[in-house]
Amino acid sequence: MNTYQLWKRMEQNKEHSCSQQWQKFSDNPVQIVEAYAALPEEHRASYDVMFNRTATLPFALDALRKWHGPMATGAMLRAACGPLLKSGLLASVRTTWGERLFFIPKDVYECLLAFQLDRMDLENVHQSKGTKSGDEWLYSLQPLDGSNVISVESSKGMLRDLFQLLVYALNEGLPLTAKGVLHKRAISRLDSLLCLHGQAFAGWNVKIPFAESMPIHVAIVLDTALRLGLLRKDATSYTVENDQLKRWLNLPSQEALRTIAEVVIEHYLPNEALIRHVAYAVLHFGRMGKWSSEEIVGHACRDLGWLAIGNVTFDTVRQQIKEWLRTSHALGLCDVGEADDCWMFRTVYQEEDAEQRVLFVQPDFEIMVPPHASFLIRFELEVFAQLWNSDQMDTYRLTRESFENGLEHGRSVQSVLSFLESCSLTGVPDQVRDAIEMWGRQYGRIQFSEVVLLRCADSDTAQAVQSAMESSEVLRNWLVPISSEDYIVDRDHVDEVESQLIRFELPPLKRWGGEERRRMPKLWQDGNHGQVAEEADLKGPVYSPSSLQYYEMDTGLLVQDAEEASYNDISGQWTKALRSYHTSTKRDMVMAAIRHQTQLEVEEAGRSQVIVPLTSTSSDDLGWAITAYVLPCLSSDMPVQLSPEKWDRVRLIVPEGLL
Template structure:
């Protein structure tokens, strides 16, 4: 789930608690709502600057690195925090509670009571540059000349690649077969139009419906189109949603590209923290400049494979500089500051040159009436008789085609082109194929009776033989009723590949825009109830109210049996104890106890005398015998920040 969805599910009391933080309050007073405030880099920076407790920072960094936006359990993160940073389990539990108190981490509760914690999927990119910055160095302009750029040819930006694939769906909606799979010929055309490498798509996508019949490129195009609202699935066919398409085509190319890159990062990369962090770190780079890459996302392995995927998606370019990997983030198409959308160039011979700054609406209309000859930095189309036939099928007349060309080119249509279009359109629209139902009687006598029936006569388009009639396919239900009333109930023998009307789409967790896609992705956190509030002290430390207050307030000398109970309690709570030994006070984190009759030995690790987290992580193992302890008390992490009253 993203920040907006997570905040919406919070109880009002938790919202008020998070909103009371000064860093959040400052943004709320400027008109932002709570979700917007918790998505703002200004808030994240202010929170980090004001966080003086090393435990929440250490836990957040560990969660980000190991889990990304995937859910985690408190026991697992407590074990990780001890191993990596020398934190106790108590410090890790309290740290997670403090992160929830600040709106950094959220929690859901399973039906059996256990909690799952998570960082919202779109917040990973908020925290990554602050806590796990990429270790790269920008090359100077002189050094950049030495970069040997990888080959592989032109890779279209996601916005243009998907526009081509979706236009293929506009020309021919993709029907389902009787078994529910999309028709292979149609999906193959969509996959080819996408122009993205199959290997990259297979690396990006997890399992999806009908994987044996459906190319990964087509699955990607369908899923993104459904999530963005450009495509819809009705009556067993994937087709264009006209309203959604109109909204999408209004976006500037650079905005569409940014939205798609963010969608890919949060929808397809979130289940793999290393890929998610790499994507986030790469998108944070300034476009256009080369930089070396030693590690992205805190030095995680297999970085080259992840960078190759981003290159295949058109997000970056790769090369080599003095033996090191170099990358350059590609600028979003049409992203020159303040620049208006450009025009395509219509040549007198019918060739159309499309510079990078031409907007999506003009490109879409041009694809309606012209054939794509070359996709490169400069797209090349050509007007042909065949392309005019396709345009006619899409509802274009000669006048409508001329208007689209004039609007897209910003100039009158050259006379040779106008003459050619007039000739080509002159023969179009004279014939048409229409869908109809055939009503067949088993004898001429029955057919004559049907023809004479007043109720059926108005529904028959044409009698085409002794026993056959063409009837309006849209009136099938009424025709069946009339035939039944006439004493000749119809038996359907029509075979259809359209699937059942209203057939449900495949999909996983609902995307941020409210639309389900083709793929089942996400962790289904929304299936669980949002946790109602922060844990209290007695939940963090079960039985706290049952022990003497002195055990946690001041060091005292106890009988060995009582000291043993204190140590056992500290072990159960995974916290530290303060003890006096050899004339000095020490902080000890007990983990286990060995007993031999009345004697016992606690095993664990020493902590710095001030109780702080060890700067180098875990300290060496240690053991303390009962007879060595002079005074003793249990030390709990500071809970003041969690107070809600």
């Protein structure tokens, strides 16, 4: 979940400090970095550990003990949770069984990842791959190995497949079987329509129910449409959500691709932090059409300590990077190619064309559509023209049959001609205009119309309705008398008529329900489109490893959840200043530090240092010894063995807020 989604889920408590922070972060991402920079050093160090260990994955308090180390002790991590929640950089939910889970909001993670990557010095990695830029790489790279990869340029990808799925759903429907599975005929048609190939997800072990009947690429496209709120699952079919469809088709391509990438990372990749780091790092380095190498991502993973956390080799992470690049290429997110055993990539970037005159209407009734044409224009074409060929440019063909289909979906001669005139760069040829006008005269000039019968209980009521009609223009327009006590009403205007009757104190007892919505909605120049809704809280046909959206928000005090709230075994004197202690007391302090995962400040021969004790051992040969990290050190450094008997003075360091 991102901060906008978190803020929306707090609509009943908008005055809460977390809600206000999330709204600020959503409106102005710069404030995310500012909030991070404002953290006290120990809280920032703790947050970095959580960030590196989890990416956007949820974690419980128990996990903090496992992350105890030189970068942040377990006590520091526990002490930081409360302030981090208050800052909005961390969020939490409560599971159905009562466990509290913490996570970093998605956009907070992306913003801080970009902040870290931008500060890294990786220029030498770029230079090692040469000095080519822009399309020079495009023509010197080779396509990736694989039977389904034919070009360095990204495939038409998920954007096109979602569009094809929605058009098919509106034209043909997506009926379900008694088991709630898509009908075999629909699956077969989608299998041939969609470009995405299942091999793009072969390395991620994606799980789907009824895998024997539904190809994985069909399941993923369908699942993505559901998670984006473009489809709704009813008892007997999947139904297109027209309002959300309008908003989606109006999205800039970059924003739509980014949204798709987030859904794929969240729901179709394994629950492993390193894989998520890799996926988001690739999106960052390839941004704005700049070519980058897989090596730069690998070096970033190593330099940020992600390999050491999971004991992963550089070769292993390179393989994961390549796996994600292959997936990204298939999704249409990245151009990817190979040169000298190194993969190069760049994020797909399309200039948004504000000019809507992009079509080429040919005298032979073919309509040429360039790649940069918006999906909103393509959608209207799908209503009255037939997609004939799809290559560098898409070709639609206008036929009598396709035009009649447009009339069935509520279009008219005037609306089709108006659309073509508005969007055609070359105008509408006379023979095309004449054909459309002729087809309009030959078909659709008459139609059956369903109306609603308004029946009065008696003649007095009929007289009251007649009197109301004299005072109401709406009633005069839409109430047609057919007998002394009966009227008919156009179904599309029942609500208006009912409202007027209520106004004249003539509320109807009941009325016939509304007609099923027209399958192909009018989206072209159809009002404002607003903001795309948050990811739908529903289950699609793919088993998702992410379940945060199903849990209840929890913004309560952390103290209620603290499993180790008692520090009664620690004397207040131990934490105040360096002091000399008897060996037995010194041992108690060391054991308390190990038990509570805190730091110790020790002084030996006039030199003080801070350590993180891990274990304590005693033997006749070596005496009393402990294993500890000596700070400062790197996360990759090994602990050393120390002799507490040599310490002159000791102090236990307990983070503020725990005692």
